[in-house]
Amino acid sequence: MWHSEHLETNTIHGGKDGQGQHGPLSTPIYQTSTFVFDDVQQGASRFAGEAGGHIYSRLGNPTVDELEARMALLEGTEAAAAFGSGMGAVSAVVLGLLKQGDHLVTSHRLYGCTFALFNHQLPAFGIEVSFVDLADEAAVRAAIKPNTKVIYGETPINPCLSVADLDMLAGIAKAHGITTVIDNTFMSPVLQKPAKHGIDIVLHSATKFLNGHGDVVAGILCGPKDLIDQIKMTTRKDMGAIISPHDAWLIIRGLKTLHLRVERHCENALRVADYLQSHPLVKKVDYPGLPGHPGYKLLGKQMKAGGGVLAFELKASFDQAVTFMNALKMCKRAVSLGDAETLIQHPASMTHSTYTPEELSEAGIPQTLIRLAPGLEHVDDIIADIEQALGAAAKQATQAA
Numbered sequence: 001m002w003h004s005e006h007l008e009t010n011t012i013h014g015g016k017d018g019q020g021q022h023g024p025l026s027t028p029i030y031q032t033s034t035f036v037f038d039d040v041q042q043g044a045s046r047f048a049g050e051a052g053g054h055i056y057s058r059l060g061n062p063t064v065d066e067l068e069a070r071m072a073l074l075e076g077t078e079a080a081a082a083f084g085s086g087m088g089a090v091s092a093v094v095l096g097l098l099k100q101g102d103h104l105v106t107s108h109r110l111y112g113c114t115f116a117l118f119n120h121q122l123p124a125f126g127i128e129v130s131f132v133d134l135a136d137e138a139a140v141r142a143a144i145k146p147n148t149k150v151i152y153g154e155t156p157i158n159p160c161l162s163v164a165d166l167d168m169l170a171g172i173a174k175a176h177g178i179t180t181v182i183d184n185t186f187m188s189p190v191l192q193k194p195a196k197h198g199i200d201i202v203l204h205s206a207t208k209f210l211n212g213h214g215d216v217v218a219g220i221l222c223g224p225k226d227l228i229d230q231i232k233m234t235t236r237k238d239m240g241a242i243i244s245p246h247d248a249w250l251i252i253r254g255l256k257t258l259h260l261r262v263e264r265h266c267e268n269a270l271r272v273a274d275y276l277q278s279h280p281l282v283k284k285v286d287y288p289g290l291p292g293h294p295g296y297k298l299l300g301k302q303m304k305a306g307g308g309v310l311a312f313e314l315k316a317s318f319d320q321a322v323t324f325m326n327a328l329k330m331c332k333r334a335v336s337l338g339d340a341e342t343l344i345q346h347p348a349s350m351t352h353s354t355y356t357p358e359e360l361s362e363a364g365i366p367q368t369l370i371r372l373a374p375g376l377e378h379v380d381d382i383i384a385d386i387e388q389a390l391g392a393a394a395k396q397a398t399q400a401a
C-alpha cells in the first residue's frame with residue numbers, strides 16, 4: 001500500500017491499494033450489501049479468515065477499507081475502523097474494551113452524548129465510571145483502581161477548550177496496563193497525533209473536520225491492529241454501527257483538502273479570537289491558540305495550532321446573548337463544527353438547555369457562553385457579522401437601562 005512521509009500527500013493518495021479495475025482516479029463506491037463467492041470452498045475460507053476477500057458489508061467493504069487505510073496512515077496507527085457516527089465509534093470502543101465489573105476513568109467534561117453514554121448506559125451494564133479533570137495529573141492518578149481498564153478523554157474539551165497532556169495520560173496508563181482512548185475530533189491529525197504520544201486508540205467524529213462539508217454523520221477509530229480487529233469482530237459486527245460505502249466515499253473526498261481547510265480554520269479562529277478579546281461586550285475568550293489560555297503551553301508540544309473551535313462569554317444577560325445569536329446574518333446557528341460555513345451555538349439555549357442555571361454553573365457553562373466554529377469564509381466577513389450582532393446586543397442593553 002502506497003504512502004508518503006508527508007501528511008499533505010497522504011490525505012490524497014495514502015492507503016490506496018493499486019489502480020483498481022478500469023483505473024478510476026476517484027475511489028469507486030462499492031454500493032453493495034454482500035459479495036459473491038465463486039464456490040462453497042471460497043466462502044468457507046473467507047468465513048474461516050484463511051483467505052482475504054469480502055463477505056458482507058457490515059463486516060467490511062472495499063470503499064470503507066480505503067478510508068480506514070488512509071485514516072490509519074494519517075493518525076500513525078496500524079489499523080482503523082469506520083462507523084456510521086462518532087457515537088457509534090464511542091459506544092463500540094467502550095463496550096468492546098469494558099465488561100461488567102470494569103472501571104473507566106474519564107473527563108468531568110465531555111461531548112454531551114458521550115457523557116450521557118458514560119453516565120447512564122455504562123453503569124446500567126455494571127461498568128463503573130469516574131469523572132475527573134484529565135488536565136490534573138494528581139486527580140487522574142488518584143482515580144486509578146485495580147479494575148481500571150480504560151482512560152477515555154478529549155482534548156481540547158468543550159466548552160472551555162481545556163487541554164489534557166497526552167504524554168502524562170499515556171504514561172500513567174502504561175504503568176498500570178490501562179488502554180487509552182482519545183477523541184481527536186477538535187484537532188484532526190493535521191494538528192495533533194495522539195498515537196505519537198503513546199495513546200492506544202484515537203477516535204474521531206468524522207462528521208466534523210475529516211469530512212468538512214456538513215453532509216455526513218460518521219466516526220472512526222484508529223489504533224493497534226489487534227484492538228481494532230477485536231472491535232471490528234465484536235461490537236462493530238454485532239451491534240452494527242457500520243458506515244455506508246457512499247458516506248465513506250464522501251469522507252475520502254473531504255480528506256483530500258483536510259490540511260488546507262484545517263490551516264484556514266485555525267487562521268480564521270485565531271483572528272476572530274483576537275478580535276473578540278478586545279470587544280467591550282466580551283468578558284472572556286477561550287481558545288488554546290491565545291497566549292493567555294491554559295492550553296497554550298502545549299502548543300508545539302502536542303498540538304500544532306489552537307484548532308478551529310473557540311468559545312466566548314458575553315458581558316451581558318441571557319436575553320442579550322439570544323439577541324446576539326438571532327442578529328447574525330451570515331454565521332449559521334447550528335450545532336456542529338469543522339464545516340465550510342461558520343457555525344455558532346448558544347449552549348444554554350441549545351446543547352445544554354435541559355440544565356438548570358445551577359447545573360450550568362456547576363458544569364462551568366455561563367448563561368452567555370457562545371461556541372463558535374469559524375468556517376472558511378473571508379475572515380473579515382465573519383468578524384463583520386459578529387460585530388453587527390454584538391452591536392444589536394449592546395443596543396438592547398442601552399434600551400433596557
Ligand SMILES: *Cc1c(COP(=O)(O)O)cnc(C)c1O
Binds near residue numbers: 207218
Ligand atoms: C460530534 C462529536 C461527537 C459525536 O459524533 P457524531 O458523529 O455526531 O455521532 C463525539 N465527540 C466530539 C468531540 C464531537 O464533536
